Amino acid sequence: MAQTRNRWTIDLKQLRHNNRSVFLTWMLSYVSVLLVPILISGVIYGATLNVVKAEINRANQSILLQMEQAIDSQFKGIESLSLEVSLNRRIAAFMKADERLSDSDHYEIYEIANDLRVYEIANDFLEGIYVYYINSDAVIASNDRMNSEGLYDHIRLEEHMPYQSFREYLNQWYIKGYRSVVVSEANEWKPTVMYARNVTSTIMNQQGAVLLFMIDRSKLLEQAPAPEEGTILVLDEDNRFIASTGEPLAELAVQYGDMPEESGQLEIESAGRRLVASYTTSSITGWKYVMTLPANVYHQKMNVVEQLIIVSILLCLIVGGAVTYWLLKRNYLPIHALIQSLSFKAGVTFDRGSNEYTFLEKALSSTFHEKEELHNKLNQHNNTLRSHFLQRLLKGQLDSHIPLHESFSAYDLRFSQDGFSVILLRIEHFGKFHRENEDQVHNKRLLQFLIANVVEEVARKSSHAYAVELDRELLACIINHSLASPAEQREKLRHIADETMSFIADHAHVQLTAAVSAQQEGEYGIFQAFQEAVEAMEYRIVVGSGGIIHYGDLKGGDGQATAAGGYFYPLKAEQQLIVMVREGQLDKAKAFVMEIIQKNVTTEPFSFHAAKCLLFDLMATLQKAISEIRIVGKPDVPDGVRAIERLMQCQTVGEMRGQLFELLELLCAYVNNNRDYSSNPLIDKVMKYVNDYYRDENLNISTIGEAFSMAPSYISKLFKELAGESLLDYINKTRLAQAKLLLTGEKYTVSEISVMVGYNDVNTFHRIFKKFEGITPGRYREVK
Structure with missing residues (x-):
C-alpha cells in the first residue's frame, strides 16, 4: 500500500507539471461548441463555393469527355487498323526475307507500299505508316523504303536518342501502345504521336516486324469545344505537350504528376494569373486532357455570401460568450466535489491546476495493471511448472514421496480414465514458419504452440489430453482414455494423429511424423507408453517421414521385437x-x-x-x-x-x-x-592432339591429317567410325568446353574468348556456340 501511495504521489507531481485542470478543458470545449455556428457559416460558404466549382468542373469535364471520346475513338480505329495491317498476307509473308533482297522481294515491297497507301487514305487521322522488318532490317512506307538507320534519321523517340537505343526499342519482344515521338521536318525535329505494335512471325525462330502509325498531331484537338477564356491541352506521362488550343498558359505550371487521379480539378498559377485546371485521363493512352480557366470566374458571386458570414460570426461571439461562462461555472462544481472526496479517501492530495480526469485514469489504471501483471506471472509460472512436470512424468523421473494424484491436482491435470497412450509428433520441416530474415526461434515456438493446441483439441473430443514440448522439433501428447481392445484403441489414436497432421499440413504447410504407443493401464504406465512412442519414432528412418508409425507394427507375432540379424545380398x-x-x-x-x-x-x-x-x-x-x-x-x-x-x-x-x-x-x-565406341590408340592420339592445339585458329581436319601423315578424308571417316562423332564436331566441342569455362568469369570479353579458343571470327564463334548450346555466348554468361 505504501508503494502504491508513493507511485501515485510521483504521478501527481508529473500531472502538476504536464497537465492542466479540467476547468480549462471544459472551457475549451464550450468555446468549441460556440464555434459550431461559426463553422456552420464557414461550411455554408464552402458548400456554396463547392457548388460553383462543381458546376464549372462538370461543364469542363463534359467538354473534356467529348474530346476524350472523339480522340479515343480515333485511337481505337488505329488499333483496329493495326490488327488489319498485321493480318495482311503480303506484310506477313515478307518477314521471311533476309538482308539480301531478291527481285521478287523488291516487287513485294512495291505491293506492300501500295497496300500501306490504301490504309493511309482510308484513315485521314494518320500521317504515315511504316513497317520495320527485323530479319531483313528493311523499313517500308507508302512512298519510301529504307533501313533502320534511315528510319532513325526520320523518327526518334527523343531528339538526342542514340541509334542503338532506337534499335533496342524496335527489337523488343513485345511492343504495343502510343507514345510521343519527334519527326524530322525541314531540318527540325517536330513532336508528334506514334502508335507502335509488333507482329510476331508464325514460323519458329523467325523474327517478326514492327508497325509504326504516325498520327497527325494537328487533328488531335480539331473538334475540341474550347471555352472563350480557356485553353485545352494534351499532356503525356513525360510532361510533354502533345497538342493544345491557343497559347498554353499553364505550360510551366501543369505537371503530369500533379494530376494523380483519373479526373479532377486543381488550382495553379501561371504568368502571375490564378487558373483552375480540370483534367481527365484517356483510358487508351493514359494521357491527360486538361482545360484551364481563370480563377476569378469562381469568385464573382461569393461577395454577398462573405458579408452574411461576417455578421453571423459577430452575433455568435457576443451571445454565445455569455452563455458559455454561465454553463462552465455551473457544471464544474460537481466534478470538483468528487475529486476532493476521492483524494481524502485515498490519502492522496490533489493539487489545484492538475487534470482531474487524468488523475482518476492513472490511479485506476495503475491498480488494474498491477493486478493483471500478478495474474500473468502466476499463469506463466504455472504453465512452465506444468510443462516441466509433464516432461518428468513421461521420462519417469518423478519424486516417489509425492503421490501422483496430488501432483495432478496441483497442476490442474485431470486423468479420469484408466487407459494411457502417448503420441509423439516430430516436425520434419517448418513450412510457412520458416522464413528468411525472421526470428526463427520465435517462429518455432509459435508453431509448437499451434501443434500442441491442435492435437489437444482433436484428442479432447473423446479423451483428456495434454501436450508438452520436448525439444525444438518434438512434441508429446499424453492421452487419457478408457481401456478398449487394441484394435479399437489403435484406430482411435490413428484418427487423432491423422486429423492433427492433416490440419497442420493444410493450414501451415508443415509436415509431421507421428509415433503412436500402445495403450497402458494406470498412471505409472505413462512412462512405458512414452518409451514405446520413442522406439516407434526411431523407426522413422526406415519407413520415411511424413506418416504414422504405430508401436504395434514393430512387434513380431509373439509380441517381442524382431531382431535384425543381417540381410540378404549374396x-x-x-x-x-x-x-x-x-x-x-x-x-x-x-x-x-x-x-x-x-x-x-x-x-x-x-x-x-x-x-x-x-x-x-x-x-x-x-x-x-x-x-x-x-x-x-x-x-x-x-x-x-x-x-x-x-x-x-x-x-x-x-x-x-x-x-x-x-x-x-x-x-x-x-x-x-557409348555402346558402339571402342578405344583405339590412333583415336586417343588424335584426341590428345586436338586438346593440345585447339587454341590454334588453323587447326582443322587437313592439319590433323598432315600431322598423322594421313589423308584428311580417311582420318575423318576413321574417327567417325571409332569415336561415334565427326572429327570437326569433336574439335568444336573441345573449344566450346574451354569457352564455357572462360565465360563463367568476367575477366575476358566474348571477342577475346573466341580468339583464345581458336576462332578468329567472333561471328563464327557465335554461330557454332548457338548450334551446340542452343543460346548465344552472351546469354550463356548471363544465366551462369
Missing part, C-alpha cells in the same frame, strides 16, 4: 547386378534392386543400420561396375565418389534408394550412349 546377386549395368539394362536392374530391398527392408521391421549397410553394399557394387564400363577417352563417366557423398547425407531409406537409382540411371545411360 555374391551371386552382386555379380548379376554388375552384368545388368554392364549391358545397360536399366529396367531389369531397377527391378532386381527393388527385389533385394523388398526382401530385406519392407517384408518385416528392419533396423536402419542394417538397411544403411545394405544400401552401401549396393552402391559399392555400382562402384565396381563403373570401373568395368569405363571407356578410355570418354570423360563423362558418372562420378561414383559424389554419389557416395550424397548417399551419406540421406536420413531415410527412401532417400538412399533414390540416390542409388539416380546413379543406376546414369550408368545405364552411359553404357547405352
